[in-house]
Amino acid sequence: MGRLLYELGRVDEKKRAANERASSKIGKSSFSWAWQLDGTAEERERGITMDIAMQSLTTPRRQITILDAPGHKDFIPNMISGASQADCALLVVDAATGEFEAGFERGGQTREHLLLVRSLGVGQVVVAINKLDQVQWEKDRYNEICDLLRPFLLQSGFQPSKTKFVPVGAMSGVNLVNRDGTDASLLSKWYKGPTLVDLLDRLEPPIRDITSPLRFPISNVFKGTGSGIGVSGRVCGGVIQVGERLRMLPGDETCVVKSIDLEDANVQWAADGSNVTLYLTSVDPVHLSVGTVLCPPEHLVPLATVFSARVLVFDIQVPITAGTSVELFHQSQNIPASISKLVSSLDRATGNVLKQNPRLLTKALAAEVQITLRSANYSTGAASTTKARPIPLETFSTNKEMGRILIRRGGETIAAGLFPST
Numbered sequence: 049m050g051r052l053l054y055e056l057g058r059v060d061e062k063k064r065a066a067n068e069r070a071s072s073k074i075g076k077s078s079f080s081w082a083w084q085l086d087g088t089a090e091e092r093e094r095g096i097t098m099d100i101a102m103q104s105l106t107t108p109r110r111q112i113t114i115l116d117a118p119g120h121k122d123f124i125p126n127m128i129s130g131a132s133q134a135d136c137a138l139l140v141v142d143a144a145t146g147e148f149e150a151g152f153e154r155g156g157q158t159r160e161h162l163l164l165v166r167s168l169g170v171g172q173v174v175v176a177i178n179k180l181d182q183v184q185w186e187k188d189r190y191n192e193i194c195d196l197l198r199p200f201l202l203q204s205g206f207q208p209s210k211t212k213f214v215p216v217g218a219m220s221g222v223n224l225v226n227r228d229g230t231d232a233s234l235l236s237k238w239y240k241g242p243t244l245v246d247l248l249d250r251l252e253p254p255i256r257d258i259t260s261p262l263r264f265p266i267s268n269v270f271k272g273t274g275s276g277i278g279v280s281g282r283v284c285g286g287v288i289q290v291g292e293r294l295r296m297l298p299g300d301e302t303c304v305v306k307s308i309d310l311e312d313a314n315v316q317w318a319a320d321g322s323n324v325t326l327y328l329t330s331v332d333p334v335h336l337s338v339g340t341v342l343c344p345p346e347h348l349v350p351l352a353t354v355f356s357a358r359v360l361v362f363d364i365q366v367p368i369t370a371g372t373s374v375e376l377f378h379q380s381q382n383i384p385a386s387i388s389k390l391v392s393s394l395d396r397a398t399g400n401v402l403k404q405n406p407r408l409l410t411k412a413l414a415a416e417v418q419i420t421l422r423s424a425n426y427s428t429g430a431a432s433t434t435k436a437r438p439i440p441l442e443t444f445s446t447n448k449e450m451g452r453i454l455i456r457r458g459g460e461t462i463a464a465g466l467f468p469s470t
């Protein structure tokens with residue numbers, strides 16, 4: 049991603065050289081491009097992305113916000129936060145011998161990330177098959193990876209027409225914006241198709257819903273620079289404007305939008321789908337946290353601590369039983385919860401009830417379950433059953449983004465679901 053930003057002129061030569069110098073100083077020169085997005089000392093030291101980094105780029109016909117998400121399985125909660133704000137996915141896979149296989153085996157991150165983004169409503173994916181320099185730019189290796197991924201993508205719910213593949217060598221910049229570069233001639237022998245940027249330029253623009261009431265789930269809270277409390281996130285429906293008084297849910301408090309930053313500009317308003325930073329005034333920061341939803345006082349989002357959800361069970365080995373403790377992911381927050389009741393198992397295609405009160409749920413089943421939130425004891429990380437904080441949850445038919453959930457247990461994603469209208 050760092051190299052792509054450089055090729056597109058989003059990183060100047062001075063910054064590139066500074067990253068190169070500083071990364072080689074600590075013996076991490078191979079990560080110098082990644083330093084453009086991995087800004088914290090720990091990310092740079094470990095050579096991995098840990099949190100979401102936001103950047104933007106422009107192709108001839110598209111203006112794209114990039115949410116660079118961690119690939120390592122320890123940071124899946126952050127990846128989910130980024131994916132829940134995304135319209136399209138760019139999956140980068142490593143073509144080196146054994147490396148692609150490690151990500152694609154059962155429990156591998158390539159599989160989990162694809163399932164997660166699809167479950168969060170992302171329907172378009174570009175798969176960049178990277179590090180082809182490591183396999184001498186072999187056409188057969190590229191085709192082998194495409195052939196392994198195609199059936200899995202289809203099975204995960206991506207339509208073939210919305211799934212594109214592209215061979216790249218990101219390190220030397222091959223086939224990102226054009227096919228120049230040291231290794232380019234080896235690729236050009238067999239590949240005449242689009243570059244990565246060509247594919248990004250052809251992504252279908254998502255449909256924006258600007259007429260429904262504003263929903264703004266907060267993904268990050270920080271201290272503003274003297275001009276109010278800063279919060280960032282993505283507008284999930286409606287329009288937000290400077291000067292508006294908004295309600296903060298859960299709770300009874302309100303705040304006023306003092307200013308809005310979109311990309312690098314200060315704007316008067318932002319609409320559904322925009323990733324923005326807001327500066328809020330007339331607010332005590334104790335009422336703001338990740339997961340708080342801002343909305344108009346006259347159009348509140350319903351709050352829930354116990355609700356039923358329609359879920360699709362992933363490829364799990366230990367079945368789900370009533371009482372199973374889980375972590376519930378909604379937008380950017382994760383909350384301790386339990387699957388308090390198995391209401392029914394459902395036909396995956398029609399949604400018709402197959403069985404009432406099933407004893408357990410096994411892999412690939414669809415089901416209706418009851419979920420009960422538990423309160424988190426932040427000092428110990430343990431969950432207790434008293435006074436759970438409700439979450440603002442909307443039915444899937446009202447607002448697709450606000451109505452989706454993911455369920456994890458012991459560091460593994462076990463189901464994805466939605467909040468139905470019935």
Ligand SMILES: Nc1nc2c(ncn2[C@@H]2O[C@H](COP(=O)(O)OP(=O)(O)OP(=O)(O)O)[C@@H](O)[C@H]2O)c(=O)[nH]1
Nearest residue numbers: 078079082096097118119120178179217218219220
């Ligand atoms: N040989 C080769 N190495 C590459 C290429 N692209 C990236 N790398 C190396 O792969 C390593 C990982 O690169 P990152 O950009 O950190 O990969 P990432 O997928 O963002 O990893 P996370 O930050 O953990 O999500 C670095 O050492 C890079 O130098 C390539 O085209 N060829």
